[in-house]
Amino acid sequence: MPKKSKKTAIIDTATILFAGKGFTNTSMTEVASLTGIVGATIFYHFKTKEELFVSVLENVKTGLVQAFSLYFQEEHFPSGLERLLGAIAYHLHLSEIKKEWFHLLRRHYTHELAAVNPACRRHLEVVYTCLIEIFERALVIGQEDGSIGPLSTKKTALIILAMVDGIIQLESNNLYNAGTLYSELLASCRRMVENKQ
Amino acid sequence: MPKKSKKTAIIDTATILFAGKGFTNTSMTEVASLTGIVGATIFYHFKTKEELFVSVLENVKTGLVQAFSLYFQEEHFPSGLERLLGAIAYHLHLSEIKKEWFHLLRRHYTHELAAVNPACRRHLEVVYTCLIEIFERALVIGQEDGSIGPLSTKKTALIILAMVDGIIQLESNNLYNAGTLYSELLASCRRMVENKQ
């Protein structure tokens, strides 16, 4: 029974804190004490706070890409349209069971760091490319099988991502409980892309 | 020629800084020096940093509500559908000429503060209510004149807001230049809500 290494434990704690309170408002001491170690230990495993953040992001990236690839390995769809709706529903589902991942990705610091830190930028690009390609692929398949109308798959994929992301954000800012919007969102997307000859 | 009061000048500087770098990463000294005054002066006009933030938000709220009400005073639309698309286009337009407003509204701190600061929450609610009602009203009008299909106006208004907001965010994170998505977004929204009997 190989117990979780401290390095992994640090990353797990940091994921929750960075996602929930942001980079600047999370102190290394806090990460340490919640992990059950002493502050200086983190600096043995990670040279700087920024390096810890990038490791956290890398971890999220890996988890996210894996989750989606697993989903598409297991699910099969009668049409491109159904595949798209399935992807959207799974995206929403994942954003509920792995809130931290999506909060972290939406943190401003993540994007600001990506502008100056190549490693950070690479991870972020992998994530976004993955998310967009999922939608785009479904759209392409749907155009081939006739379930999806004639539209720019690339642009539409971006719009759908923005839409899903916007809904997740509405919910996380809980001004309105967006949860009740899920089925309406799927219906809206269907109307938006389906082929109505 | 009544020159801009220092209090207003502080708010203007703070708007740009809070929007651009976030609350925590903006220091009062920085706000002061960019305004051309000394640090302590801010604390004469605003008791705390948080109070300054709320004033900034109030200012944004006022500007935003005014901008939209002016737009609808001047524009007139042949149908509810066109009114909706006009509102979306103007929303996107405004997010370009008043980037700070929208950045500030999307900052996490804004929403975190709203959870504990009633004044902040009130301003934020006014903003969101205004934005949603604009879309909802257009949808209701459109259902009356037959240009918009049978759908929940409230939920659809929320979805459209999430969509527009998501696009603005995509652009501000400039992973993709979302600017080219504007016309596609309008077309998508049209397909999503129009009445196709």
Next chain:
DNA sequence: GTATTAACTGACTAGACAGTCAGTATTGCA
């Protein structure tokens, strides 16, 4: 002109926080 209030400032404080470092404990292995 003088009194009163409002606007402003320089010098300071107390706390927080990232990161260092010299040294101690723990592990793996010969």
Next chain:
DNA sequence: TGCAATACTGACTGTCTAGTCAGTTAATAC
């Protein structure tokens, strides 16, 4: 067992920042 490397720690430092305060300057009122 002993040796070497790896993992970990306590005590510390320099810097940054929100907020204070006693006092100065500017505006207004009479």
